[in-house]
Amino acid sequence: MSIDLINQVITGLLTGLVYSLLALGLSVIFGVVRVVNFAHGEMTALAMYGAWALATYLDLDPLVGMPLIAVVMFVCGYGLQRGLVDSFVSKPEHMQFILMVTLAIIMVNASLLAFGPDAHGIQVSYGFDTYEIGPLLIDKVRLLSAAAALTISLLLMGFFRLTLMGKAIRACADNLVGARVIGLDVKRLYAVTFGIGTACVGAAGALLSLLIDVMPATGPELTLLSFIIVIVGGLGSMTGALLGGMLIGVSEVLAGYFLMPSMKSMFSFAILILVLVLRPQGLLGARR
Amino acid sequence: MKQHFALIALLVLFALAPLAAGPYLLSVLMLVLYMAYLGQAWNIMMGFAGQLSLGHSLYGGLGAYVAAALFAQFGVPGALGLVAGVAVAVAAGAAIGALGFRFGVKGVYFALLTIAFAEFTRVLFEHIPGLGGPGGLFLPVASRSGVDLLYLRGHPLMFYYLILAMTAGIFLLCRRLLDSRLGFYWLAVREDQEAAAALGINVFRAKLWAVMLSAGLTSAGGVFFAFYYNSLFPAQAFGMGRSIDIILAPIVGGLGTLFGPILGALILTPLGEVITWGTEAMGYNPAGLKQLCYGLAMLGIVKFRPDGVWPWLRRRLGWDGEGTP
Numbered sequence: 161m162s163i164d165l166i167n168q169v170i171t172g173l174l175t176g177l178v179y180s181l182l183a184l185g186l187s188v189i190f191g192v193v194r195v196v197n198f199a200h201g202e203m204t205a206l207a208m209y210g211a212w213a214l215a216t217y218l219d220l221d222p223l224v225g226m227p228l229i230a231v232v233m234f235v236c237g238y239g240l241q242r243g244l245v246d247s248f249v250s251k252p253e254h255m256q257f258i259l260m261v262t263l264a265i266i267m268v269n270a271s272l273l274a275f276g277p278d279a280h281g282i283q284v285s286y287g288f289d290t291y292e293i294g295p296l297l298i299d300k301v302r303l304l305s306a307a308a309a310l311t312i313s314l315l316l317m318g319f320f321r322l323t324l325m326g327k328a329i330r331a332c333a334d335n336l337v338g339a340r341v342i343g344l345d346v347k348r349l350y351a352v353t354f355g356i357g358t359a360c361v362g363a364a365g366a367l368l369s370l371l372i373d374v375m376p377a378t379g380p381e382l383t384l385l386s387f388i389i390v391i392v393g394g395l396g397s398m399t400g401a402l403l404g405g406m407l408i409g410v411s412e413v414l415a416g417y418f419l420m421p422s423m424k425s426m427f428s429f430a431i432l433i434l435v436l437v438l439r440p441q442g443l444l445g446a447r448r
Numbered sequence: 449m450k451q452h453f454a455l456i457a458l459l460v461l462f463a464l465a466p467l468a469a470g471p472y473l474l475s476v477l478m479l480v481l482y483m484a485y486l487g488q489a490w491n492i493m494m495g496f497a498g499q500l501s502l503g504h505s506l507y508g509g510l511g512a513y514v515a516a517a518l519f520a521q522f523g524v525p526g527a528l529g530l531v532a533g534v535a536v537a538v539a540a541g542a543a544i545g546a547l548g549f550r551f552g553v554k555g556v557y558f559a560l561l562t563i564a565f566a567e568f569t570r571v572l573f574e575h576i577p578g579l580g581g582p583g584g585l586f587l588p589v590a591s592r593s594g595v596d597l598l599y600l601r602g603h604p605l606m607f608y609y610l611i612l613a614m615t616a617g618i619f620l621l622c623r624r625l626l627d628s629r630l631g632f633y634w635l636a637v638r639e640d641q642e643a644a645a646a647l648g649i650n651v652f653r654a655k656l657w658a659v660m661l662s663a664g665l666t667s668a669g670g671v672f673f674a675f676y677y678n679s680l681f682p683a684q685a686f687g688m689g690r691s692i693d694i695i696l697a698p699i700v701g702g703l704g705t706l707f708g709p710i711l712g713a714l715i716l717t718p719l720g721e722v723i724t725w726g727t728e729a730m731g732y733n734p735a736g737l738k739q740l741c742y743g744l745a746m747l748g749i750v751k752f753r754p755d756g757v758w759p760w761l762r763r764r765l766g767w768d769g770e771g772t773p
Binding site for chain 1: 494500502547548551552553555556557559560561563564565567568571572574575688692695696699703734735736737739740742743744746747750751754
């Protein structure tokens with residue numbers, strides 16, 4: 161393998177870690193609330209616009225603005241679940257799909273109205289810095305975002321394993337009736353879960369805004385991307401989402417390297433089809 | 449009986465509409481019929497057999513591209529291209545269905561599989577230079593007068609009556625299907641697949657029939673679209689947006705009912721036009737405003753009529769008792 165290729169793979173891995181955080185949000189929401197968030201990417205795009213606005217008008221680095229965006233997105237997610245999504249939890253899948261798609265349409269066009277069709281990117285002062293390790297070149301922005309994404313992902317896993325609330329949420333996912341029997345406030349836990357999912361979206365969006373430009377069409381693309389990652393890794397498996405993110409990140413750069421960058425999503429979809437057919441529970445998912 | 453009268457009245461109304469309607473109204477009515485047709489085709493798979501497909505643009509796009517490419521490149525008549533396009537779409541539907549059903553891909557996972565195939569094909573077609581790539585495929589237009597059903601070229605009125613005939617045809621077909629053995633198999637599979645299998649129904653075959661029929665009928669709609677609008681773009685023909693458009697009418701109208709797709713199309717298409725008209729009348733029409741209003745209106749419908757408008761309307765009209773289209 162040439163050095164150039166290795167550099168590409170590292171770039172893919174680092175971008176993939178940010179994808180992982182994004183996918184983690186989707187996985188958490190579906191794993192617990194059992195609603196497929198078809199507006200996931202559109203929410204991410206909104207978070208990216210938020211990061212862009214903070215960086216442009218308040219001169220706030222996205223890495224610094226990230227917690228703020230995550231908190232705002234948590235509140236939005238919590239409210240959305242309570243006010244709207246909750247009444248659809250027991251409805252059939254296609255109704256949930258229509259609800260989320262309708263929300264997605266609203267978000268895409270609201271951002272089109274507010275920010276116009278042009279791409280918005282953020283330039284930070286360290287944007288072109290690279291670390292040289294031997295012959296390897298690593299972008300500073302990418303490394304920082306990947307490190308932040310990985311830290312948040314690990315914290316989230318810790319939350320679900322170690323805290324009482326995390327355990328309560330997992331109880332809802334494992335056995336809903338049992339969770340009700342022992343007196344858990346399922347509605348509130350669902351809202352918290354949805355909020356955690358959208359907070360992941362907020363954090364991932366802030367980090368992504370450093371790596372890619374945002375425009376209204378970014379939303380639908382990221383929705384499909386997060387779906388691919390979650391299914392490939394295994395729905396409900398958090399380590400699966402991490403692995404899936406890195407896998408798709410690498411497959412994207414390899415498709416760009418060997419073929420054409422515009423064909424990268426075709427590769428991801430081919431991987432998705434293979435996984436759905438050969439191992440529908442995902443690479444790390446438990447057998448259903 | 450009342451339902452049949454209502455239906456015949458609707459058909460007569462649509463058939464006589466060109467006498468009174470101008471070109472604009474006619475194009476809106478055509479869009480209504482087109483959405484109703486596609487919605488009904490999708491309804492076969494989801495409403496009758498219970499298999500959620502969110503990638504139906506794949507079949508419409510395949511039919512459209514095959515027929516249009518044959519015509520544009522080799523001058524093959526549209527009617528023959530239609531046969532080829534439908535054949536390709538049926539084969540694709542059969543392949544995806546067989547793959548999904550054989551490997552037990554169910555529910556949301558099956559829906560994602562259909563999206564994956566549609567998106568895969570979209571990017572694939574964007575990289576076929578012979579078909580215009582992302583820049584689109586355009587059909588030569590010789591004249592907009594006369595009636596040439598073999599080449600599918602002619603006056604807009606010809607297309608109007610063509611789509612009216614297609615919509616009436618698919619309605620009758622679905623009516624017959626629901627009364628057929630296959631239709632009862634589908635309902636059994638939709639309600640409880642395991643129970644249906646236990647009764648000796650070949651579930652795999654029943655579902656495969658649904659996909660193939662739905663795919664073939666959808667692709668015929670795609671061919672109509674290609675020859676009426678004379679241009680095709682992968683991002684539109686295979687895009688998620690098209691798939692969503694296809695499923696909106698039956699869901700808003702009432703899933704699994706015969707009237708649902710027609711009613712849904714009758715609500716949604718004029719709604720879109722009214723919003724366009726309203727935003728233009730206000731003199732303030734930035735990009736995105738129309739779709740934003742449309743989305744908000746959809747949200748209202750979805751929130752307050754989650755089972756669709758037709759089942760609710762049927763109850764209000766007191767037509768519930770007499771057999772249920």
